[in-house]
Amino acid sequence: MTHLSTLRVNGDRLWQRLMAVGAVGETARGGSNRQALTDQDQAARELFLGWARDAGCSVRADAAGNLFVRRAGRRELAPVMTGSHLDTQPTGGKFDGILGVLGGLEVIETLNDAGVQTDRPLEVVVWTNEEGARFDTAMMGSAVWSGAMTLEDARALTDRAGVSVGDELDRLGYGAAPPPAPHEVAAAFELHIEQGPVLEDAGIPIGVVTGVQHMSRHRIVVEGEECHAGPTPMALRRDPMMALARFLPELYAVADAHAPDGRVTIGFIDARPGSGNTVPGRLELTVDVRHPDAGRYDAMVWACEAAVAEACGTLGLPATWTRFWHAPGVTFAARCIDAVRAAVAITGHDHLELVSGAGHDACNVAPLAPTSMIFVPCRDGISHNEAEWATPAHCAAGTDVLLHAMLHAARA
Amino acid sequence: MTHLSTLRVNGDRLWQRLMAVGAVGETARGGSNRQALTDQDQAARELFLGWARDAGCSVRADAAGNLFVRRAGRRELAPVMTGSHLDTQPTGGKFDGILGVLGGLEVIETLNDAGVQTDRPLEVVVWTNEEGARFDTAMMGSAVWSGAMTLEDARALTDRAGVSVGDELDRLGYGAAPPPAPHEVAAAFELHIEQGPVLEDAGIPIGVVTGVQHMSRHRIVVEGEECHAGPTPMALRRDPMMALARFLPELYAVADAHAPDGRVTIGFIDARPGSGNTVPGRLELTVDVRHPDAGRYDAMVWACEAAVAEACGTLGLPATWTRFWHAPGVTFAARCIDAVRAAVAITGHDHLELVSGAGHDACNVAPLAPTSMIFVPCRDGISHNEAEWATPAHCAAGTDVLLHAMLHAARA
Secondary structure, three states, X not given: OHHHXXXXXXXXXXXXXXXXXXXXXXXXXXXXXXXXXXXXXXXXXXXXXXXXXXXXXXXXXXXXXOEEEEEOOOOOOOOEEEEXXXXXXXXXXXXXXXXXXXXXXXXXXXXXXXXOXXXXXXXXXXXXXXXXXXXOOOOHHHHHHHOXXXXXXXXXXXXXXXXXXXHHHHHOOOOOXXXXXOOOOOEEEEEEEOOOOHHHHHOOOEEEEEEEOEEEEEEXXXXXXXXXXXXXXXXXXXXXXXXXXXXXXXXXXXXXXXXXXXXXXXXXXXXXXXXXXXXXXXXXEEEEEEXXXXXXXXXXXXXXXXXXXXXXXXXOOOEEEEEEEEEOOEEOOHXXXXXXXXXXXXXXXXXXXXXXXXXXXXXXXXXXXXXXXXXXXXXXXOOOOOOOOOOHXXXXXXXXXXXXXXXXXXXX | OHHHHHOOOOHHHHHHHHHHHHOOOEOOOOOEOOOOOOHHHHHHHHHHHHHHHHOOOEEXXXXXXXXXXXXXXXXXXXXXXXXXXXXXXXXXXXXXXXHHHHHHHHHHHHHHHHOOOOOOOEEEEEOOOOOOOOOOOOOHHHHHHHOOOOHHHHHHOEOOOOOEHHHHHHHXXXXXXXXXXXXXXXXXXXXXXXXXOHHHHHOOOEEEEEEEOEEXXXXXXXXXXXXXXXXXXXXXOOOHHHHHHHHHHHHHHHHHHOOOOOEEEOOOEEEEOOOOOEEOOEEEEEEEEEEOOHHHHHHHHXXXXXXXXXXXXXXXXXXXXXXXXXXXOEEOOHHHHHHXXXXXXXXXXXXXXXXXXXXXXXXXXXXXXXXXXXXXXXXXXXXXXXXXXXXXHHHHHHHHHHHHHHHHHOOO
């Protein structure tokens, strides 16, 4: 079947569909607001399902609202899966998630156009509520499918208006669908924008993603004693900002010591009572720690916690370090990574091997089926933002790689 | 008149009056909520004026609501002035300001009891809105009296409900009083709690206050670039918290370099968007800088600004440093400081010479008349707080020193 290596997706069709989905819930600045299980989210799903049915696919949903679109194979084997999500952040972009869904559909369309049948069925999945923006649990649908979260727990999540996931699933007609349950999957691939600047910075169109970083977030609270900024000598203060002055450089030094892959982010900080005239009585901040290597990740977390304890101990200020979020790293399956490498070789694109810094639905699929991911660059590394952008050429290149990785894996 | 040196105030009467005023607008935790120009503020003023009239004083108000209570002297000379304020923070204490007013009245009562007449008249002032809590300009009444602020500007200040100072002055009957104007004052003294821990820490009852620190507050804004905490390598970030890690230790080093009098306070800090998952795009913080010596104060401000510029410049992050509040230091009059020293010698109390870390109404009086202040300890240095506390013995000791300083200055 040597002619297959010359097969390429229809980049124009893919782009038009990306723009058509992006127009559903489009924002003033050209992004999308299609939060999970809203009418906008449902409208995008129906657009997608219409194209999928026109492409001859069978369609099924589960009770978590996950959609499974299947192109039959030559044989009744476990399918090759791909997919991502159609929901967005409140001021999200047109690519995060959507590219992975429409890229999967484009693979099917391309094979239809070329009259190519695969041994294994191909399946494109739309996972529900990947963003966790409206309902505060990211990657919810894939977690429920995989068994990492119960359907009950997912249904009980509520948005700020008090509307639950269960309410919305019932309203949109998913409630009566069969309960989510993992089926056998031969291989799974997820195509996604990088959401970081590495590929763009290197001028390279394809990321072969070998895994996902270990990551966790920690809350630091340092207690001090409020006092007047004027009359209180420095030596008599119990100032949590003085502790910060000691440990903040140390936190960044931990990232440096584990460069280039170690990451430390302080995204939230608050000093109470927050008056310019008063030494704070309490300082709170969050520290997000990430590294692809489990041993180095553990060392980083330990070193950050030790730096905080050392600084606060020296100043005699009570401090707590609490892990409030944790996502263990994922190492993707060698055979799926190899399939992506082979696809890169066929398409001739330059590539980098990367570890994902963010979590994706693929993380929930990976424990159940051989899985890997493909990244394409996004402008300035920006995502979760109306300015999020990927070029038509990069979207097509990534989908070409997805096509050949799926073809590779779809052999019996 | 050697018998005068044995004269002491009636500490019990002083204490009972402190508690009686403190009971007006008393809070659940034993503090006072008597914000400027409220009914509670007015009730405390009326209590004070009743005692003053009973003590044979004449009473006048000005259109800023400042109250001037006068005990006639032997001769029609410029008076010796004392006083402070009766308004409090929303959760204020029973001593900040009140001690200075009731201490002044107690001096008059003590002289009445002893049948002592002074050459010069004695005057006790209640300044309006010293706290700047309800209407956001501290030391307002004394500023208007001194000419540092116009009556119009003061009347235009509004509280959060939109009620203006002018509305309240009119409602309480001050609007029709003569416009505020400085009169000749021979000497002025203000008795106040220290609002800091120095006297208590040293176990000393009297602070001879030689001046007020130079002080200013600055807003630092560092611009960065929001990005995802996961996919963005440290080297490609534009993270304002990294700049903070560099300049925050430097700010405290500036205070150290000007120890023990230099003070640097970072009371407010905010990182946007404030998500644990996102490198901040913007960091804002305030820096309060204080030193009693003008040259050292200037050097500190310069060094702090330079440290911020250096750190942000190294990282290529745009940053601004804006002074948004400034109170030049005050050096009190040598003859008033000497009068307090002489009074300390007469009463036999231990004393420290101090520079005030906070501003007081005395700062507005000082440009127009020889002025100084007397401090007494407050528990744990706490002020602007319901827990604010001074002992009866310390209140009496400070008032004894005020008595003898005023007697000294009241000689023709």
